[in-house]
Amino acid sequence: MNAPKSSKRQTKKSTPRSKSIAASTESGASAQAERDKYKRILDAAVAIFAEKGFNAARISDVATRASVAAGTIYLYFKSKDELLTVAMQAIFEGFMARARAELQSTGTPAEKLRQLARIHLEHLGSNRDLAVISQMELRHSARFLAPFSRQQMAEYFALVGDIVRQGQDQGGFRPGFLPEIAAKCYFGALDEMVTSWLLNQPVYPLSDVAESVVDIILLGLES
Amino acid sequence: MNAPKSSKRQTKKSTPRSKSIAASTESGASAQAERDKYKRILDAAVAIFAEKGFNAARISDVATRASVAAGTIYLYFKSKDELLTVAMQAIFEGFMARARAELQSTGTPAEKLRQLARIHLEHLGSNRDLAVISQMELRHSARFLAPFSRQQMAEYFALVGDIVRQGQDQGGFRPGFLPEIAAKCYFGALDEMVTSWLLNQPVYPLSDVAESVVDIILLGLES
Amino acid sequence: MNAPKSSKRQTKKSTPRSKSIAASTESGASAQAERDKYKRILDAAVAIFAEKGFNAARISDVATRASVAAGTIYLYFKSKDELLTVAMQAIFEGFMARARAELQSTGTPAEKLRQLARIHLEHLGSNRDLAVISQMELRHSARFLAPFSRQQMAEYFALVGDIVRQGQDQGGFRPGFLPEIAAKCYFGALDEMVTSWLLNQPVYPLSDVAESVVDIILLGLES
């Protein structure tokens, strides 16, 4: 979907090969293969990074997985670092878009938090590679986490914080605590569920714990 | 305190030099010197790993910081990996020992959770290097996180889980949720506070948020 | 003007397109376009090589400067090496043609040497790119210098040597030295003036030193 030397998410544009060819039958398996070379590399990178970790991952591994030459990757991405960064951005944006869309049709703040938790865990629970990267690699070092955190995580916290604030305004939630802190507790709890799920053979399926986590966050431990 | 090529926390054992010298005072001073060197390397490793991240950290950096030759590190640690692992183990054991000690004199399960949260945040809040490593490096890759998680984190979760179970048994906590999940929510929430504290200029001091976090976990958001 | 894979200055030949079109005016315009493209690439190569040096110069740089695709260059030149070689040959031949023409109308050997020095310095002084390449790149390695030297420089030395020999025969020049050595001294002196001019902010304009240099070569330092 992206032509070399002008990577970073462009508007839809035909691949070089399909320049002026509008024949629908032509754009079959082969043309399709060309069109998403960018996507193939990105997917391969996610898979390899998840398997081996960013540092242990070799560009040649990614290339092989994506069925391209190593040099080709550099037509689409400036560096190995950018490959990880872009992959995470794309993934996170997809998640946020989905989350925002689904939350619009949800009712009370409490219901919104339940729904978001489900989406959060389903999102990472449905793609182990993704989960590994976001739990492991993304927070690997300030190099990645800090910039990513500032720009992307802030969105997530803002989303949750707004819901919490809304809950306080509407009277359903207790006043007296900072929405920002609540948002972080909420995220931290869910995040830890993902981490545990990755590292252990959990007795519970990941998607099922959303209710339990939200119950604790909403109701607390004490009766 | 550690003989070359057999690192991994050994019991006290006289230095090679004392073998033939046998002078007790001599041996004491020398053993002390050995112990110091081992400790110096470990401290230097924590500092350097925190500053640069595990991958960017150089063994020679650690050696310089510890005022030893690079080769000397390999007399005490098998590899760079082991250096990180041992450092984290030592730190975590110190934390757990302190936590268990302080919790013995605490009363109700709720009070125990409040107290543990304070210790948790004070521990990491008082040593930024430590916090950086445990938040960033330790969970960097399955290579480190997995073994550490199995052995060390399990202790933490067991500690919290036991308190929660105790709370449920004593009637103060709601039944109907798994103590394991509660423990992870608890840890995840605190963990995220540390991460946020590291990445942002927080408007709140780290040690102060313990109450807020425990409030949410104990009481929930809903009034 | 050059067919793919058979570069090295060919005689005029219609473009492939004119083969089947045959329209004379068309063919003329088209051939002109071809000739221009060849020239554009050569000019671009000289400029880029001068700016960045042969090794740092990228074929893609030359292509961009010439407003052609990178692959197109290989229709006109076999390799990057050939591009430099052909560029230098063309330039040198232009210089030699001009020199021979202007010297025909000049009188005594001494006057010829004065006139040639002027042409030499004007030629390189009027095109810094050219000077940079001939001083720096061309003598970069035996790979380029040796073949060039054998074929091209020999002409220059022969020209000067003949003038010197003529001067000796006619009695104006001292006998007792080899014209070949004199020719090299003459060239070396001028060459060094160009080099100095390129590397320094000279207090004298390049074209002005021709007289001084020739004075020294003709009269010597001693009075």
Place this chain on the structure above:
Amino acid sequence: MNAPKSSKRQTKKSTPRSKSIAASTESGASAQAERDKYKRILDAAVAIFAEKGFNAARISDVATRASVAAGTIYLYFKSKDELLTVAMQAIFEGFMARARAELQSTGTPAEKLRQLARIHLEHLGSNRDLAVISQMELRHSARFLAPFSRQQMAEYFALVGDIVRQGQDQGGFRPGFLPEIAAKCYFGALDEMVTSWLLNQPVYPLSDVAESVVDIILLGLES
């Protein structure tokens, strides 16, 4: 002669290996081999650069020639570039020291110029590798030539210029020409002799042409 990580011509200092060993017999072939590892690398670099040219030369070639591992070179030199730069500086300084020493005992300016020409040609004529590098690589690009020229060549030109000025002051040399230009003619003439000697099978031995060149520079072509 230089310990790693503190390269660039240090004062004589025993190699790490010979720390406190003062036994004269010990410092035989083996100790000698250690001591001039720095020198071995430098010599190997000169040879390889001369053979293949700077760009075509491989660090691994130099390492093999010097009988060290590739990585060892980087203990003594920061980069491939520095290797060339240091080599040239060392060589040039050796030449200048020799030249200044020998010229002190020489008489008139004319005699000094004759003597310097002999030294110049002998120096490069006695080591073809050296000559190749100084004629080819050194003037390869502004990157090397410019800095080197400014600092090193300026010394050469100053030396010659001073002699010429002295000749003018003492009345032996014609006034009316700039000593700077004369110095460049002198150098350029000699330089070209070296280049020719390298590129051709000259009919004259390099050291023999010194007289002829100086004759021309001093007496001129005209009788």
Place this chain on the structure above:
DNA sequence: AATGAATGAGTCTTCATTCAT
């Protein structure tokens, strides 16, 4: 035990060249 010079395996990245369109 301590040293630190030496090692050399390991890899990202570049870029001349090719070739399918």
Place this chain on the structure above:
DNA sequence: GATGAATGAAGACTCATTCAT
């Protein structure tokens, strides 16, 4: 002929680890 995306070989440099002293 022209294009430019794709190729993949090639190489400088790093750094954990070793080992002779």
